[in-house]
Amino acid sequence: MIYWTTILTEACIFAIMALGLNVVWGMSGDFDLGYYGYVALGAYLTIVLTVGKPLPPVEFILGYTLPYPLAVLIAIIVVLIIATLVGLVALRGLRAIYFALTTLGAVSVLYVVVQTYTPLFNGFNGVSGLFDPLGSTLGIGYDKYRYFLLAVCAGILLIVAIFMERLSRSGFGRLLRAVRDEEDAVAAFGRSVYKTKLKAYLVGAGVAGLSGGLFAAFLGSFNPSAWTPAEVLTLAAGVLVGGRGNVKGVILGVFVVYIGFVELTRSLPEVTGHPEFAPALRQVLIGLLIVLFLRFRPQGLIPERLSPDRGDGDRGPGRARGALFKRPDWAAPRRQAVPQGVSGE
Amino acid sequence: MSDRDALVVKGMHISFGGVRAVNDCSFTVPASSAVGLIGPNGAGKSTVIDLISGFKEPDSGSAVFEGRELVGMKAHAISRLGLVRSFQSPREWGSLTVMDNVLLGLKAFGRETLAGGLFASRRDRRREDADRAHVRELLESFNLMPLKNDRASSLSGGQKRLLEFARIAAATPKLVILDEPMGGVNPVLGDRIGQAVRSLVDRGSSVLIVEHNLKFIEDFCELVVVMDQGAVIAEGPYDSLRNNEQVVTAYLGEVENA
Numbered sequence: 001m002i003y004w005t006t007i008l009t010e011a012c013i014f015a016i017m018a019l020g021l022n023v024v025w026g027m028s029g030d031f032d033l034g035y036y037g038y039v040a041l042g043a044y045l046t047i048v049l050t051v052g053k054p055l056p057p058v059e060f061i062l063g064y065t066l067p068y069p070l071a072v073l074i075a076i077i078v079v080l081i082i083a084t085l086v087g088l089v090a091l092r093g094l095r096a097i098y099f100a101l102t103t104l105g106a107v108s109v110l111y112v113v114v115q116t117y118t119p120l121f122n123g124f125n126g127v128s129g130l131f132d133p134l135g136s137t138l139g140i141g142y143d144k145y146r147y148f149l150l151a152v153c154a155g156i157l158l159i160v161a162i163f164m165e166r167l168s169r170s171g172f173g174r175l176l177r178a179v180r181d182e183e184d185a186v187a188a189f190g191r192s193v194y195k196t197k198l199k200a201y202l203v204g205a206g207v208a209g210l211s212g213g214l215f216a217a218f219l220g221s222f223n224p225s226a227w228t229p230a231e232v233l234t235l236a237a238g239v240l241v242g243g244r245g246n247v248k249g250v251i252l253g254v255f256v257v258y259i260g261f262v263e264l265t266r267s268l269p270e271v272t273g274h275p276e277f278a279p280a281l282r283q284v285l286i287g288l289l290i291v292l293f294l295r296f297r298p299q300g301l302i303p304e305r306l307s308p309d310r311g312d313g314d315r316g317p318g319r320a321r322g323a324l325f326k327r328p329d330w331a332a333p334r335r336q337a338v339p340q341g342v343s344g345e
Numbered sequence: 346m347s348d349r350d351a352l353v354v355k356g357m358h359i360s361f362g363g364v365r366a367v368n369d370c371s372f373t374v375p376a377s378s379a380v381g382l383i384g385p386n387g388a389g390k391s392t393v394i395d396l397i398s399g400f401k402e403p404d405s406g407s408a409v410f411e412g413r414e415l416v417g418m419k420a421h422a423i424s425r426l427g428l429v430r431s432f433q434s435p436r437e438w439g440s441l442t443v444m445d446n447v448l449l450g451l452k453a454f455g456r457e458t459l460a461g462g463l464f465a466s467r468r469d470r471r472r473e474d475a476d477r478a479h480v481r482e483l484l485e486s487f488n489l490m491p492l493k494n495d496r497a498s499s500l501s502g503g504q505k506r507l508l509e510f511a512r513i514a515a516a517t518p519k520l521v522i523l524d525e526p527m528g529g530v531n532p533v534l535g536d537r538i539g540q541a542v543r544s545l546v547d548r549g550s551s552v553l554i555v556e557h558n559l560k561f562i563e564d565f566c567e568l569v570v571v572m573d574q575g576a577v578i579a580e581g582p583y584d585s586l587r588n589n590e591q592v593v594t595a596y597l598g599e600v601e602n603a
Contacts, residue, residue: 163463166462166463166465167459167462167463170457170461170462170463170465171448171453171456171457171458171461171462171473172457172458172459172461172462173462174441174445174448174449174457175449175457177438177440177441178438178441178449180440181437181438181439181440181441182436182437182438182439184400184420184432184436185432185436185437185438186421186449187399187400187419187420187421187424188398188420188421188424188429188430188431188432188436189421189424189429189449189450189512189516190421190422190424190425190429190452190454190516191421191449191454191457192419192421193421199459203459304440306441306442306445306494306496307442307445308442308444308494309442309444309477309481309493309494311474311477311478311481
């Protein structure tokens with residue numbers, strides 16, 4: 001029971017991360033390979049802001065004993081500031097693969113610095129000591145705390161999902177998708193491509209910082225072995241399997257990939273003398289999953305939905321195209337004749 | 346420059362490597378008129394459009410639109426002044442519906458903010474409804490109403506051209522620059538596009554059209570600017586250029602003899 005509570009909690013946290021990645025990658029179209037760096041920063045900062053001064057030989061910055069929610073809030077703000085700096089460089093004129101490579105460079109630098117410069121976050125040994133935040137304040141005992149944390153994470157996932165859904169359907173969501181489809185046309189119609197992308201990037205980073213704060217509470221400690229720059233690929237697999245740009249799809253995709261894939265592959269038989277074999281095979285399988293989906297179902301399990309215009313009683317086929325199952329031709333709503341001279345090419 | 350000029354281009358230069366793509370290009374677009382920009386392939390027409398609309402930065406020269414210098418401004422800022430351009434291919438937003446494409450043509454910048462996306466008020470929603478009603482009228486006038494909820498990428502080439510005009514009409518621009526609006530368009534639809542150009546002019550807009558279809562230029566443009574090798578070699582009404590030897594050698598000749 002505790003086992004499944006733990007797994008569900010982790011899946012909820014990863015789903016929040018994926019929703020942030022979905023704004024950047026799914027809606028505005030840039031593949032941010034540095035995304036996991038913001039999650040890590042959020043987790044590190046939450047811990048060093050809550051656990052108090054380090055005792056030698058452990059060393060890390062800050063070392064405050066702030067209340068957990070305040071620490072998470074500050075962590076999000078710091079992540080936003082750093083994301084602004086990265087975004088100012090990476091989003092100005094860099095597209096597609098160049099953007100992805102720049103963000104990969106940024107997160108790799110962060111990873112090396114965190115690992116080797118011990119006064120920052122205690123280097124390779126990492127930071128620890130965040131024990132059941134809010135548990136004692138609210139008088140929740142150890143046995144109940146796992147359920148409490150699951151409820152908190154599920155609740156935050158729901159709130160984030162609602163806001164993402166609103167964003168997706170709003171004028172801003174429309175603009176983001178337009179940027180993804182045709183940047184030049186967006187500029188030609190008076191919208192700044194760069195500012196739009198930067199805003200989306202900051203939404204993503206903010207959500208990453210938040211999920212990092214939750215991840216810190218979940219793990220209790222954080223160190224470089226808890227994350228690598230490649231971690232983002234597992235998240236990307238979740239977004240891709242579920243359906244880029246679709247909030248419900250992304251959540252479904254993460255649950256499928258994390259529970260169905262990561263957890264079930266834990267039971268792979270261990271090869272004697274090669275303990276690294278099973279984790280490596282898991283990465284290979286996730287890579288394979290990404291390739292197979294890109295090849296056979298790039299739109300994911302629940303594809304991005306068009307938001308049809310409902311005025312004037314004309315209920316067009318917009319929904320049918322976005323649905324799980326395609327409406328057969330004979331069931332499609334009858335269209336008016338195509339206007340003269342429009343169809344022939 | 347007089348008040349009657351919508352756009353004055355002076356001494357535009359740009360080189361790519363050693364090639365002078367645009368070399369001392371100057372011309373004027375009078376207010377409320379349609380001007381054709383013609384010339385052989387490689388004359389620098391599309392590059393001039395990019396220079397005016399802020400998609401490329403010239404080495405030197407100026408483009409003044411309603412008293413504002415455009416050189417040095419960003420493309421989206423130029424568009425906000427009321428100068429909207431099209432591209433050689435329609436550049437629709439393929440994953441959006443036809444309706445959404447035209448909604449994004451409107452000058453409704455304030456309704457696309459991040460804060461508005463997260464915390465939309467009832468007033469925002471009422472305004473969006475009003476926008477939609479307006480766009481439906483526009484779609485009706487371009488015969489696109491039956492397709493309003495279709496993905497723009499699923500339209501035919503001709504329908505994409507019409508969508509582009511609906512999008513431009515939604516932006517109510519003062520100056521429109523069209524890059525080969527007749528590309529890949531059949532003759533019947535060509536007339537429809539010509540009418541769309543004239544109705545823009547009737548509403549007080551100016552239109553600059555790069556086009557290889559000379560019949561279209563003759564039928565729908567008051568003035569013609571002829572470019573060759575990066576420079577303007579002639580300007581005037583279409584008829585006056587028929588007998589201009591330079592023009593005939595550079596361009597008209599090769600077409601009429603073809």
